[in-house]
Structure formats: structure tokens, C-alpha cells
Amino acid sequence: MPAKATRAAFGEALLDLGARDPRIVALDADLSKSTMTAAFARAFPDRAWNLGIAESNMIGVGAGLALTGKVPFVCSFACFVVGRFETIRISVAYTNANVKIVGTHAGVAIGEDGYSQMGLEDVACIRALPNVLVVQPADEAETKQAIAWAAEHQGPVYLRLTRQAVPPVCPPGYRFRPGRWLALRPGRDVTLVASGGPVSNALEAARLLEADGISAEVIDAASIKPLDEETLVASASRTRHVVTVEDHAIAGGLGGAVAETLSEVLPTPLRRLGVVGFGESGDPAGLYARHGLDAAGIAGSVKKFLGR
Amino acid sequence: MADARLEAIARECRVQILRMLTHAGSGHPGGSLSVIDLLVALFFGRLRHDPKRPDWPDRDRVVLSKGHAVPALYAVMARAGYFPESQLITLRKLGSPLQGHPDRTALPGVEAATGSLGQGLSVAVGMALGLRTARSPARVYCILGDGEIQEGQVWEAAMAAPKLGRPAHPLDNLTVILDYNKIQLDDFVTKILDLEPVVAKWQAFGWAVLEIDGHDVAQIRKALDQAEATRGVPTLVVAHTVKGKAVSFMENNPEWHGKAPKPEEAIAAVREVLAVSEAAWDDYLATDPATRAIVDELRALETPR
Numbered sequence: 001m002p003a004k005a006t007r008a009a010f011g012e013a014l015l016d017l018g019a020r021d022p023r024i025v026a027l028d029a030d031l032s033k034s035t036m037t038a039a040f041a042r043a044f045p046d047r048a049w050n051l052g053i054a055e056s057n058m059i060g061v062g063a064g065l066a067l068t069g070k071v072p073f074v075c076s077f078a079c080f081v082v083g084r085f086e087t088i089r090i091s092v093a094y095t096n097a098n099v100k101i102v103g104t105h106a107g108v109a110i111g112e113d114g115y116s117q118m119g120l121e122d123v124a125c126i127r128a129l130p131n132v133l134v135v136q137p138a139d140e141a142e143t144k145q146a147i148a149w150a151a152e153h154q155g156p157v158y159l160r161l162t163r164q165a166v167p168p169v170c171p172p173g174y175r176f177r178p179g180r181w182l183a184l185r186p187g188r189d190v191t192l193v194a195s196g197g198p199v200s201n202a203l204e205a206a207r208l209l210e211a212d213g214i215s216a217e218v219i220d221a222a223s224i225k226p227l228d229e230e231t232l233v234a235s236a237s238r239t240r241h242v243v244t245v246e247d248h249a250i251a252g253g254l255g256g257a258v259a260e261t262l263s264e265v266l267p268t269p270l271r272r273l274g275v276v277g278f279g280e281s282g283d284p285a286g287l288y289a290r291h292g293l294d295a296a297g298i299a300g301s302v303k304k305f306l307g308r
Numbered sequence: 309m310a311d312a313r314l315e316a317i318a319r320e321c322r323v324q325i326l327r328m329l330t331h332a333g334s335g336h337p338g339g340s341l342s343v344i345d346l347l348v349a350l351f352f353g354r355l356r357h358d359p360k361r362p363d364w365p366d367r368d369r370v371v372l373s374k375g376h377a378v379p380a381l382y383a384v385m386a387r388a389g390y391f392p393e394s395q396l397i398t399l400r401k402l403g404s405p406l407q408g409h410p411d412r413t414a415l416p417g418v419e420a421a422t423g424s425l426g427q428g429l430s431v432a433v434g435m436a437l438g439l440r441t442a443r444s445p446a447r448v449y450c451i452l453g454d455g456e457i458q459e460g461q462v463w464e465a466a467m468a469a470p471k472l473g474r475p476a477h478p479l480d481n482l483t484v485i486l487d488y489n490k491i492q493l494d495d496f497v498t499k500i501l502d503l504e505p506v507v508a509k510w511q512a513f514g515w516a517v518l519e520i521d522g523h524d525v526a527q528i529r530k531a532l533d534q535a536e537a538t539r540g541v542p543t544l545v546v547a548h549t550v551k552g553k554a555v556s557f558m559e560n561n562p563e564w565h566g567k568a569p570k571p572e573e574a575i576a577a578v579r580e581v582l583a584v585s586e587a588a589w590d591d592y593l594a595t596d597p598a599t600r601a602i603v604d605e606l607r608a609l610e611t612p613r
């Protein structure tokens with residue numbers, strides 16, 4: 001499989017599922033070309049609504065549709081949809097409305113548009129809300145699995161997707177399950193827990209580290225909430241060193257979730273890799289280098305962390 | 309006369325918009341070209357400002373709420389002397405103060421961080437209120453996109469502005485300009501969520517409302533005069549514009565909302581902006597070294613490095 005943006009995989013999955021499940025509807029806020037729901041809207045014009053540049057209203061309308069038995073996918077850039085946090089908090093989370101919130105354009109990887117268009121604090125915000133599960137797939141296959149699962153799951157889900165193409169990382173036959181992580185590569189010295197776009201960078205970093213005699217286990221943590229405590233603790237108890245990798249603010253995301261669990265269950269030296277401060281405009285590769293999220297940056301941080 | 313000077317500056321700024329977007333390889337030409345005549349009229353015919361003192365407390369403020377059109381803002385700022393025009397081609401590059409959307413902390417003279425649509429008017433209302441209550445003579449201008457005003461926050465601000473500060477400090481120091489180019493991101497505004505009757509809506513909220521051709525310098529000037537003379541209420545200027553104005557293949561075409569031209573497209577666009585025929589182009593360039601340099605620089609982008 002070639003590299004593909006997880007938002008593109010989402011668009012294909014939605015079209016496919018929509019043909020089988022008439023409950024599925026799509027809502028957009030003037031970004032349907034970017035969230036990739038446009039194909040679904042063409043195929044099912046009476047099940048797709050573009051509500052204009054009005055994300056709060058879109059979320060509320062989604063909640064209302066869910067309360068009549070529809071399964072709405074409510075879509076925008078992660079920053080804009082989660083920017084309407086308090087609407088999500090009451091109309092979706094507290095209501096326990098069966099809304100699937102899709103936030104695309106995760107992280108600094110979007111590049112040149114800069115901070116105002118980057119979803120950077122979305123996982124931290126949504127993770128705090130009871131009832132809402134948080135899923136960030138790492139490649140095309142995992143995205144399609146996660147979307148199919150979300151459509152069947154009763155309850156609100158937040159799905160975080162990439163603008164950029166990402167290479168396949170999951171093995172054939174893999175099935176996404178909430179609360180289950182996937183070890184992509186075994187290792188003895190350190191556990192790299194990665195999610196979303198940078199998972200392939202973490203794998204590449206593990207290969208670089210291997211050349212330096214460091215054996216890194218790499219875990220794809222698509223299910224950020226609930227996280228996979230069993231896999232995390234089992235790996236951490238073997239390697240005794242954990243590094244989290246995500247294209248998200250350093251505070252409150254996957255790294256925060258891992259820190260919360262480990263500190264209570266199995267205190268383990270931990271290094272969180274993510275975005276410090278605000279993002280900024282730049283080419284995606286340059287931004288990943290600046291924020292230490294490319295393979296070389298991850299490998300360098302791991303070595304420093306291990307004192308090598 | 310004065311209007312011809314503004315038209316000449318607007319042409320120069322259009323060229324700079326095309327130049328910087330092409331160097332950046334991404335960005336928003338359509339809404340930058342629709343708003344540029346309004347920004348030129350403000351920066352070169354209206355504002356009390358000093359590019360050397362961007363923090364002067366009594367300066368007039370411009371809040372570009374439709375922040376994705378920031379290439380237009382950078383073009384007028386550079387032309388006015390806030391920073392060198394040579395810096396324009398750093399737009400969107402790593403480390404540049406010319407961020408892809410306005411960043412107040414990165415570039416002196418940018419009044420508000422925008423780019424998340426719908427927030428600028430509230431900030432402008434706050435500025436107008438702060439300046440009024442401080443008895444400052446400064447005026448505040450806020451530019452909204454037509455798609456942008458689908459955001460609920462715009463209507464919260466629109467409802468508040470005619471009431472806030474009254475009776476002692478009415479916000480008649482606030483002028484809002486709607487860049488009514490009829491196109492948003494996904495499609496034409498009427499196909500997504502029609503705004504009409506837009507004039508009646510704002511009037512009902514208590515605004516003085518004017519309607520003009522947003523590319524006609526004389527009409528813009530008169531509207532801004534009238535807004536300044538209006539007492540007791542803020543003014544909305546509904547500026548009918550053309551998205552992608554002055555470049556035939558971009559005009560009225562939703563496809564040019566958010567993609568940069570390729571170098572050869574940009575060169576053709578520059579030629580159209582300057583209203584030179586294809587046949588006369590080479591002769592023209594020989595007479596205009598500044599444009600010649602920009603075109604050469606664009607041509608150099610074509611050859612893959």
C-alpha cells in the first residue's frame with residue numbers, strides 16, 4: 001500500500017460504510033474538500049450537510065441528529081472543531097450523544113499555514129471529557145478499521161487525522177480494538193509509544209538506534225482513550241524506559257495519558273516528545289526537525305534519555 | 309490625482325501578492341486579491357499610522373479578521389515601510405515573521421492574531437471600546453470575509469457593538485468592511501449558506517450600513533469618509549468584490565481560494581494585473597526593471613533545484 005493521508009482513508013471509509021449503513025450522515029463546516037467528506041456528499045446528497053463556517057452549530061446539529069438515531073460524522077480541522085470545546089462538552093459528552101467528531105490537520109505536520117490551523121491541544125481537551133473516546137490511527141488500514149469501529153460503537157468518539165500522507169505501518173490482518181495497542185517492533189532497552197503521523201518516524205528512529213546498539217520497542221497507540229494499560233505496563237516493566245512520541249502539545253496528550261498511568265501503576269522514567277510552545281509556519285520536514293519529531297530527532301532524544 | 313496613485317499602488321501590491329504566494333508554494337490568492345483595494349485605500353489614503361512606531365497608542369488599527377488573506381496585509385505593510393519588500397518572499401518559511409496567518413507577536417504592526425475565522429470583530433470591538441473610553445482619536449477598521457460571517461461569534465459582536473459604551477462612548481470609531489466576494493472555501497456562498505439580506509440584518513442590529521463596489525477607489529474613499537462622519541453608531545461597509553480580482557483565470561473561481569499559482573501562472577497573472585498584452589510583454593519588461601526582477605525571480609523557481 002502506498003502512503004496515504006489518514007483523512008483520505010477516512011473519506012474512503014465513510015463512503016464505503018455509508019453504502020451499507022443508512023444511519024451514517026456527514027456534517028461539515030466549509031472544509032469538506034479538506035476533511036475528504038466531499039465524495040460521501042456526492043454519493044449521498046441527502047445525508048450530508050455543509051453548515052457553513054459555523055462549527056459550534058455543526059456540533060450541536062450533529063448532537064440533535066444523533067438523538068434521532070443517526071450516526072453523524074462531524075468534521076473540520078481539529079483546532080476548529082475542538083475549539084468549540086464547551087459545545088462538545090455539553091451537547092455531545094454530557095448528553096452522551098452518539099456523535100463521531102473528526103478532527104483533521106493534526107499537528108505541526110500541516111506546515112505552512114501555521115499555528116492557527118494546527119490541531120495541537122485537541123487530545124488534551126477531549127481526553128478530559130467523560131464519555132468521549134479518543135482514537136488516532138497511524139495509517140490507512142488502521143484508519144479504515146477505526147472508522148468502521150466508531151460507526152458501530154454507541155457513544156461519542158473523537159478521531160484525530162493527518163493532513164499529510166503516512167506510510168503503512170500495521171501488519172495485514174490487524175484489527176483495531178479500543179483499549180488495545182499494537183507492538184510494531186519488539187525491543188529490550190526502551191519503549192517508544194507513538195501515535196498518529198509520527199509512528200513511522202518512531203519506527204525509523206528504532207532502526208537508527210539499533211545501529212547504535214539500542215533495542216527499542218515501538219508501540220502504535222491508536223487508542224489514546226482508553227489507553228492499553230496492560231501493554232504499556234508489560235512493556236515498561238521490561239524496558240524500564242518509556243518515550244512517548246506525538247505531533248501534539250507536550251502537555252496533556254498521549255504523553256500526559258501515559259504519565260498519568262505509569263506514575264500510578266508502575267513509576268518508570270519517562271520522556272515525552274511533542275510540540276513545545278506554539279507551532280509556526282514552515283515546511284513540514286523542517287518543522288518536524290525543529291520539534292525533534294523526525295527519526296533523527298527522536299533517536300537523539302532517546303539516546304540522551306538513556307544516557308548514551 | 310489621488311485615486312490614480314492608489315490604483316497604481318494596488319497594482320504593485322497585487323504583483324507582490326502573486327510573487328510571495330508563488331515563492332511560498334501555498335496560500336490564498338483569491339481572497340487576497342479581492343481585499344487588496346480596500347487595504348490600499350486604508351493604508352495609503354486613510355490611516356493615521358507610523359510604520360516606524362507600530363506601538364504608537366493613538367494609531368488607527370486594522371484588524372484583518374479574514375486572516376488567510378494576510379499576503380494582502382503584508383504587501384501593504386511592506387509598501388508602507390513596516391519592513392523591507394525583500395522580506396515578502398520569506399512568507400510561510402520556517403523562522404519568518406511573515407507567518408501563514410497573522411501573528412501579532414511575530415510582526416510589529418499586525419494588530420491581532422487571526423486565521424481562525426470569526427474572532428476578529430470581537431477584538432476590534434474591544435479595541436474601539438478601549439480607545440473610546442481613553443478618549444483616543446484613533447479609529448478601528450475590521451475586515452470580514454463573507455463566508456466568515458457565518459460564524460456565530462460575528463453576530464454576537466455585531467449585536468454588541470451598537471450598544472456597547474453608550475451613551476458616553478458609542479463605538480462610532482469602528483468601521484467594519486465586509487469583503488463580499490460571494491465565494492467561500494468549498495463553494496459559492498449562496499450554495500453553502502446564503503447571507504442575504506445582509507444589509508437588512510446589520511441595520512436591524514443597529515449599524516449604519518453602506519454598500520459599495522470594493523474595487524472602486526473613489527467609492528471606497530467616500531464610504532470611509534461617511535463612516536468617519538457618522539456619529540453614535542458603528543458603520544458596516546458592504547464591499548461587493550470579485551474573488552481573484554484582476555487575474556482572469558482566478559476571478560470568480562472557487563478553485564483559487566487556497567492554492568498558490570505555479571511560476572508560469574504567476575507570471576501570466578502579473579502580466580494581466582499590469583494590463584500588458586502578451587505581444588508587448590518583453591518590451592514592457594525592458595522598461596520596468598522592478599517587475600523584470602520579480603519575473604526573473606519567478607522564472608528561476610521553475611527550474612527545479
Ligand SMILES: Cc1ncc(C[n+]2csc(CCOP(=O)(O)OP(=O)(O)O)c2C)c(N)n1
Pocket residue numbers: 029030031053080336338339340342374376377423424425426452453454455456457487489491492493551565
Ligand atoms: C474557524 C475557521 N473555520 C474554518 C476555517 C478554514 N477556512 C479558511 S478560509 C475559509 C473560507 C473563508 O471564506 P471567506 O470568509 O468568504 O473568505 P474569502 O472569500 O475572502 O477568502 C475557511 C472555511 C478557518 N480558517 N477558521
Ligand SMILES: [Mg+2]
Pocket residue numbers: 339453454455487488489490491492
Ligand atoms: Mg468570500
